Amino acid sequence: MTTQPVTISFDGRPLTAAAGQSVGAALASQGITAWRSTRKGGKPRGLFCGIGVCFDCLVTVDGEPNQRACLVEACEGMEVEGS
Amino acid sequence: MSQSSDVLVIGAGVIGAATAYFAAQQGQSVTVLDKGLPASGTSSACEGNILVSDKELGPELELTRYSLGVWHNDLEEHKKLWEFESKGGIIVASRESSLASLNRVMAVQNSYGVDVEELDQAALREAEPHISPEALGGASYREDCQVQPMLVAAHLVRLATEAGARFIADTPVTGFLRSARDGGRVTGVRTPRGDFPAGAVVNCTGTWAGELAAMAGVEVPVLPRRGFVMVTEPLPPMVHHKVYAAEYIDNVGSSDAGLQASPVVEGTPAGSILIGSTRERVGFDRKVSTAALGLLARNATSLFPFLKDVKAIRHYHGFRPYCPDHLPVIGHDDRAPGLWHAAGHEGAGIGLSAGTGKLLAQALAGLTPDMDLSPFAPARFGEFGSVRHHRNSEHREEATA
Amino acid sequence: MSVTADVAVVGVGPAGLAAAVAAAEAGARVAVVDAGNQPGGQFWRHAPESVREADGHGHHGWSTYLDLRARFDAARGAGRITYLPGLQVWMAERTGLPGSAEFVLRTTAAVASSGAAPATVAADRLVLCPGGYDRQLPVPGWELPGVMAAGGIQAFIKANGVLPGKRFVIAGTGPFLLPVAAGIAEAGGKVLAVLESSSPSAWLPHLGAATGVPEKALEGAEYAAVFAKHRIPYRTRSIVTEVLGPDKAEGVRTAKVDADGRVRPGTEREYADVDVVGFGWGFTPQMELPVALGVETRLDADGSLVGVVDERQQSSVPGLYLAGEVTGVGGATLAVLEGLAAGAAAARPDSHVPVKQPAAIARHRRFARAMHHAHPVPAAWQDWLTPDTTVCRCEEVTAGEITEARDSLGARDIRSLKSFTRAGMGWCQGRVCGFAAGCLGAGPGEMPDAGSLASSAKRPLAAPVGIGELAALDN
Numbered sequence: 013m014t015t016q017p018v019t020i021s022f023d024g025r026p027l028t029a030a031a032g033q034s035v036g037a038a039l040a041s042q043g044i045t046a047w048r049s050t051r052k053g054g055k056p057r058g059l060f061c062g063i064g065v066c067f068d069c070l071v072t073v074d075g076e077p078n079q080r081a082c083l084v085e086a087c088e089g090m091e092v093e094g095s
Numbered sequence: 096m097s098q099s100s101d102v103l104v105i106g107a108g109v110i111g112a113a114t115a116y117f118a119a120q121q122g123q124s125v126t127v128l129d130k131g132l133p134a135s136g137t138s139s140a141c142e143g144n145i146l147v148s149d150k151e152l153g154p155e156l157e158l159t160r161y162s163l164g165v166w167h168n169d170l171e172e173h174k175k176l177w178e179f180e181s182k183g184g185i186i187v188a189s190r191e192s193s194l195a196s197l198n199r200v201m202a203v204q205n206s207y208g209v210d211v212e213e214l215d216q217a218a219l220r221e222a223e224p225h226i227s228p229e230a231l232g233g234a235s236y237r238e239d240c241q242v243q244p245m246l247v248a249a250h251l252v253r254l255a256t257e258a259g260a261r262f263i264a265d266t267p268v269t270g271f272l273r274s275a276r277d278g279g280r281v282t283g284v285r286t287p288r289g290d291f292p293a294g295a296v297v298n299c300t301g302t303w304a305g306e307l308a309a310m311a312g313v314e315v316p317v318l319p320r321r322g323f324v325m326v327t328e329p330l331p332p333m334v335h336h337k338v339y340a341a342e343y344i345d346n347v348g349s350s351d352a353g354l355q356a357s358p359v360v361e362g363t364p365a366g367s368i369l370i371g372s373t374r375e376r377v378g379f380d381r382k383v384s385t386a387a388l389g390l391l392a393r394n395a396t397s398l399f400p401f402l403k404d405v406k407a408i409r410h411y412h413g414f415r416p417y418c419p420d421h422l423p424v425i426g427h428d429d430r431a432p433g434l435w436h437a438a439g440h441e442g443a444g445i446g447l448s449a450g451t452g453k454l455l456a457q458a459l460a461g462l463t464p465d466m467d468l469s470p471f472a473p474a475r476f477g478e479f480g481s482v483r484h485h486r487n488s489e490h491r492e493e494a495t496a
Numbered sequence: 497m498s499v500t501a502d503v504a505v506v507g508v509g510p511a512g513l514a515a516a517v518a519a520a521e522a523g524a525r526v527a528v529v530d531a532g533n534q535p536g537g538q539f540w541r542h543a544p545e546s547v548r549e550a551d552g553h554g555h556h557g558w559s560t561y562l563d564l565r566a567r568f569d570a571a572r573g574a575g576r577i578t579y580l581p582g583l584q585v586w587m588a589e590r591t592g593l594p595g596s597a598e599f600v601l602r603t604t605a606a607v608a609s610s611g612a613a614p615a616t617v618a619a620d621r622l623v624l625c626p627g628g629y630d631r632q633l634p635v636p637g638w639e640l641p642g643v644m645a646a647g648g649i650q651a652f653i654k655a656n657g658v659l660p661g662k663r664f665v666i667a668g669t670g671p672f673l674l675p676v677a678a679g680i681a682e683a684g685g686k687v688l689a690v691l692e693s694s695s696p697s698a699w700l701p702h703l704g705a706a707t708g709v710p711e712k713a714l715e716g717a718e719y720a721a722v723f724a725k726h727r728i729p730y731r732t733r734s735i736v737t738e739v740l741g742p743d744k745a746e747g748v749r750t751a752k753v754d755a756d757g758r759v760r761p762g763t764e765r766e767y768a769d770v771d772v773v774g775f776g777w778g779f780t781p782q783m784e785l786p787v788a789l790g791v792e793t794r795l796d797a798d799g800s801l802v803g804v805v806d807e808r809q810q811s812s813v814p815g816l817y818l819a820g821e822v823t824g825v826g827g828a829t830l831a832v833l834e835g836l837a838a839g840a841a842a843a844r845p846d847s848h849v850p851v852k853q854p855a856a857i858a859r860h861r862r863f864a865r866a867m868h869h870a871h872p873v874p875a876a877w878q879d880w881l882t883p884d885t886t887v888c889r890c891e892e893v894t895a896g897e898i899t900e901a902r903d904s905l906g907a908r909d910i911r912s913l914k915s916f917t918r919a920g921m922g923w924c925q926g927r928v929c930g931f932a933a934g935c936l937g938a939g940p941g942e943m944p945d946a947g948s949l950a951s952s953a954k955r956p957l958a959a960p961v962g963i964g965e966l967a968a969l970d971n
């Protein structure tokens with residue numbers, strides 16, 4: 013079992029997450045509640061359904077766009093970007 | 096029994112909606128019936144291209160250009176309601192042979208007054224920066240444009256009612272009223288909500304038109320042809336025109352300038368890219384075909400390689416109403432006096448709706464239509480069905496707009 | 497990758513886990529696909545097993561889970577279950593070809609970085625157990641960051657072991673709000689209030705006894721104790737009328753309502769310093785796969801579209817079985833019972849072994865019905881909206897745009913509203929807004945009929961899929 017915390021980056025800033033946490037949890041537990049703005053209204057969005065249904069929580073992970081932050085497990089060195 | 100109308104339109108797809116709109120504008124009293132809501136048939140399962148580029152020379156091209164004029168003039172004030180966009184179409188050739196064919200087609204189209212311009216590789220790339228590096232050149236059609244078809248049907252019905260027409264949803268026509276005299280003249284329709292008498296009855300039921308005609312004892316050979324459309328995740332603008340591949344023309348003899356293009360890839364105002372559309376003759380089979388999705392995906396990524404990293408979020412399919420000679424039926428049915436048809440517009444009904452509606456309204460009002468409707472005569476198929484069966488008769492899966 | 501099996505199971509929550517175990521133990525070769533990385537589904541969601549051994553803390557029915565899980569692992573070890581985690585089914589097809597498998601599932605990695613390779617699963621029988629998600633009713637401000645689905649908050653805690661904020665208000669209807677609030681409090685969060693729109697006065701023990709499901713009475717008592725310990729106010733006939741921003745949730749405005757959900761003037765109050773607001777109005781079963789395969793559907797007591805099944809959980813499509821939320825929202829115990837019946841029947845479709853525990857299934861269904869009647873969607877909820885309240889979060893379509901399309905263009909069902917307004921056309925394909933849009937289309941005080949809901953559940957792509965993956969389809 014790997015219980016060491018992991019370090020990821022969010023928009024270039026380093027961020028520590030507990031092992032096994034989702035990217036969404038890593039962000040939210042640091043007080044980051046929004047990481048995307050909507051196309052039409054430019055409104056901030058973050059987690060909503062928490063289980064992969066709503067697609068509100070989309071992030072870019074290691075260059076792969078539109079990943080659901082609530083489902084992606086944070087891994088050491090992962091680069092996460094909002095949009 | 097309901098009060099009699101001058102014109103009773105069956106079907107509130109784009110064709111019925113346009114017919115009702117123009118008939119109401121003519122001052123006729125109009126009733127529109129649909130078995131469902133407005134735009135519940137093929138008009139809500141298609142794309143909204145108004146294309147000049149892919150039309151066969153002759154009556155089809157003529158009707159297209161007439162219709163384009165109606166969109167731009169008669170319907171100008173309502174453009175915003177249905178997101179009318181003059182974005183232009185581009186046909187792309189990726190092989191020397193198809194480029195040669197494309198050039199031949201352009202020459203013929205030019206001589207018919209189609210606004211087409213050759214694009215060399217650099218011009219093509221400037222117009223569509225994300226096009227495949229393999230694209231050799233193309234043709235640009237500035238007249239091609241697009242609308243949101245569901246909004247067209249719904250707003251034309253609304254505008255018709257504002258001009259005095261009445262629309263009744265959830266009312267399937269189950270038969271016709273016939274007079275005992277006048278050679279059994281059609282004098283209205285039967286529905287579960289009662290009879291609706293009318294001076295003229297117009298069958299605008301798309302793929303159901305054959306069924307309706309049969310209720311009146313006449314044959315109108317309208318058949319379904321399935322098409323799939325795939326929709327991507329919303330993206331920033333990547334595709335600026337309607338873009339399709341010209342590889343088809345290889346198979347088209349130079350004497351036949353009709354162009355059947357491969358899938359259209361186009362951006363939409365909402366950011367999704369539409370990838371349309373296959374063409375299959377499988378009757379009314381509603382089963383999803385992975386073969387069709389695979390074909391669309393391969394064709395689209397060969398035009399725009401960036402699409403391979405993009406996600407499809409939905410797809411849908413519709414049934415194009417087509418006649419054996421690939422021309423619509425528009426006009427009075429002399430075999431059943433009082434009955435008119437406007438159906439069978441195949442893959443072009445959205446674009447052709449405005450012109451069809453206006454011409455038919457003129458004829459219904461006893462005026463001479465702006466354009467000769469005889470090539471579209473409902474009785475042209477005769478007793479033995481098809482007369483001009485010269486294209487699209489193969490059963491293979493094709494792709495076109 | 498290609499997998500063939502006698503029985504394929506989609507979903508490995510309570511229903512799917514039970515179905516897979518029952519089918520394998522009856523001798524079938526079973527393939528199990530689930531979008532998650534480990535068994536459990538929503539109810540038994542737990543932290544990644546690679547990180548922390550699950551101890552069942554904060555869980556109900558954990559011994560049932562451990563039992564099913566052990567049998568699942570044993571069947572995997574014996575080669576009778578092929579488990580395909582991390583894959584989302586994007587399409588389910590019936591081949592209709594004699595001599596080949598009746599059902600084919602196409603899958604894609606739920607998370608791109610997971611490295612899960614898409615697989616095609618072919619099977620003679622299929623058991624669909626895709627569960628559901630929180631049902632939502634929009635209110636002004638619900639699109640602000642910090643507003644979450646009530647179940648989403650719970651899932652967050654169960655999977656991550658931390659809280660998504662500090663000070664919570666939970667609102668909506670149904671007994672499920674209780675474990676959500678209890679879970680937050682036990683994890684150290686402050687629950688300022690639980691607002692329940694109906695007035696189920698001590699219904700849980702009462703209903704539990706009346707319908708013969710005594711364990712529900714026990715559960716109720718347990719929550720009551722947690723609420724007392726953490727001093728969580730439980731306010732009935734109360735709703736959140738607005739989430740206060742401007743850029744993220746910072747407070748809520750609440751009010752008392754009458755039996756129909758109409759706000760009682762003068763009862764408004766505000767809660768400040770709130771950072772997470774959780775909403776849950778029951779659940780919406782995930783119906784796209786059953787609908788795509790053509791099952792007969794019906795409207796359940798809670799207004800959800802669900803699949804019709806016989807006493808062996810078989811749908812109207814031969815060889816296709818349904819279990820769990822997709823046959824009617826009814827909780828994990830019922831989901832397990834249904835899964836066991838479905839799995840056994842799918843393994844031996846021709847035998848007439850009677851369903852085990854039919855009486856228990858009937859009892860739990862009765863309980864679920866009573867629960868739905870005690871916690872209806874308030875008839876007047878549409879009055880809570882202002883014209884500029886967002887209804888479709890993805891495409892940012894407002895209530896005003898939807899009612900305008902209804903009134904001037906005759907759009908009544910979810911499908912035509914989508915055509916005319918784009919509500920439901922975005923990333924989530926109407927999963928979140930579909931029910932609410934359907935209510936608005938049906939008119940004040942109304943709910944969508946089965947046809948309207950089915951038009952929304954028609955999602956021939958059950959999940960987004962890469963166009964590159966589609967291009968590589970052998971077909």
Ligand SMILES: Cc1cc2nc3c(=O)[nH]c(=O)nc-3n(C[C@H](O)[C@H](O)[C@H](O)COP(=O)(O)OP(=O)(O)OC[C@H]3O[C@@H](n4cnc5c(N)ncnc54)[C@H](O)[C@@H]3O)c2cc1C
Pocket residue numbers: 105106107108109110111128129130131132133134135136137138139140141142143144145146266267268269299300301302303307320321322323324371372412413414415416437438439440441442443444445446447496
């Ligand atoms: C995939 C695809 C892509 C397409 N792309 C384009 C494009 O880009 N551009 C273009 O111009 N065209 C396109 N088309 C073609 C276009 O969609 C059709 O030609 C057009 O929608 C036909 O309109 P309609 O009004 O004749 O039929 P429909 O829209 O089908 O309307 C017929 C109406 O009749 C009603 N009806 C049927 N029976 C009865 C009855 N007994 N009583 C009462 N009402 C009845 C139905 O409910 C329906 O509302 C495409 C088609 C498909 C399938």
Ligand SMILES: Cc1cc2nc3c(=O)[nH]c(=O)nc-3n(C[C@H](O)[C@H](O)[C@H](O)COP(=O)(O)OP(=O)(O)OC[C@H]3O[C@@H](n4cnc5c(N)ncnc54)[C@H](O)[C@@H]3O)c2cc1C
Pocket residue numbers: 063506507508509510511512529530531532536537538539540583584585586625626627628629630647648650651672675676779782819820821822826827828829831958959
């Ligand atoms: C977030 C959440 C929390 C809940 N918490 C509680 C609770 O505390 N108490 C309670 O009584 N009830 C709770 N419920 C209700 C609960 O869902 C049911 O009581 C029970 O879990 C239903 O079991 P199921 O097996 O039908 O579905 P689920 O447990 O939802 O399992 C469904 C599984 O199917 C998978 N799946 C769905 N679609 C696909 C697809 N296309 N491809 C691959 N896999 C797919 C999902 O990943 C999931 O693992 C919760 C519901 C939700 C949504």
Ligand code: FES
Pocket residue numbers: 058059060061062063064065066067068069070080081082083
């Ligand atoms: S929070 Fe809904 S998909 Fe991630």
